[in-house]
Amino acid sequence: MPESSRFLTRKIPSGVADAAAALGAVQSRTFDGRDPATGGVPLGWKGRFMRPANIPTDYTQFLDPNGLKGAKIGITRLGLSGFTNVTTPEPVTAAIEDAFAALTAAGATVIDLDAAGFTGFTDFPPNGELLVLEFDFRNDVQAYFATRMGVAVAGGTLADAIAFNNAHADVEMPYFNQDLWDQAEALAPGPDGPQPVFGGMTYNQALEIDRLSGVNGIDAAISKFGLDAVVTATDNPAWATDLVYGDHFIFGTSGLAAAEGYPIVQVPSGIVFGVPLGISFFEAAFSEPTLIKLTSGYEAFTQVRAHNLPTFARTVPFDHINGPTLIPPGEGEDHAASESLKLGASPTQAKAAKSAASAAAAAHARELRRKHHM
16 A cells, blocks of 8 residues: 555556556546545646546557657756765766666657756755655554455554564564654644654645646646656665665655655666666656657666566676785785796696796786776
8 A cells, every 4th residue: 555645656667568457457547436636636737727527548558669750858967966965876876877778768748947047846846745644654554454454553553662662572573663653653644734754844835835736837848848758766776774774875766756746667777786766757647648659668778677577686786795815015926937946847837837827817817807896
């Protein structure tokens, strides 16, 4: 289930075609009383547009291996400098630039929104997103628990789930805590109640901030530049989560569309030292047909997924993980030959030892000239 009923459900398929097929199965063309979202529009469209009447039943019809030909794409590097104390490494930014270049190579016209002076993303950031997520989660999880039977939290609340985890902490959370749950439970109950942890912002104010983020961000960019979509890197390459420092997270860009409820399609775009990297395509509400066309075209042109099949890697990068074999001074080929003679070897054997040492030295020199992973 999503963290909030306002946030779209994520699908993690093996490719754009599978995503299109899954979307056709989960979409609802008519109102479903169990899901208010099926009767309205996402937050970014509130008060501006009506829900379309022609929502497709089959999204696979929009798959197009040439989907980027003639398309107009806006790119942004917003956030790629990172929002932690860790700067995005140069190999990552280089891979992102390669991904952007592939858009042009596949036939799209690319407009650099940052260079064009577009500031909608920075002037109207979705700063209400976490408050909305936590407020909705507390209420939505209670509604979900009301449908459960035969489990410890059936008919309970978020507070009951927190208490259950605390009572069974050795099993439920032996490594990490539940600070976001605690923060959500501590929120003021009403939508107009100031939330101290969010600087006094109310839930309704947070919704309006996020709505304006869509109006002045994705919507404005699409309209001003006549775009088919906005594209940027999804986030930093996949990382290992360890038990000391947790996530190694540098940047993420889903906030450009997620807070206002707009669709995002993410596709693999490259590999950095054996670790996958992706780019995201954004558009306004109900633009899934366009996004499927564009992303299936990118996937078909680049073949990144096909050339880098998923695997359970023991380590990355896959080679050069032990470092070079160093040869101490004085232990080269002449030293090897003289040592062999001292040990009673024949001149022929000493020559063979010298030859082997020479080969080892050459291999060592080649290794030092190789590009090494840091």
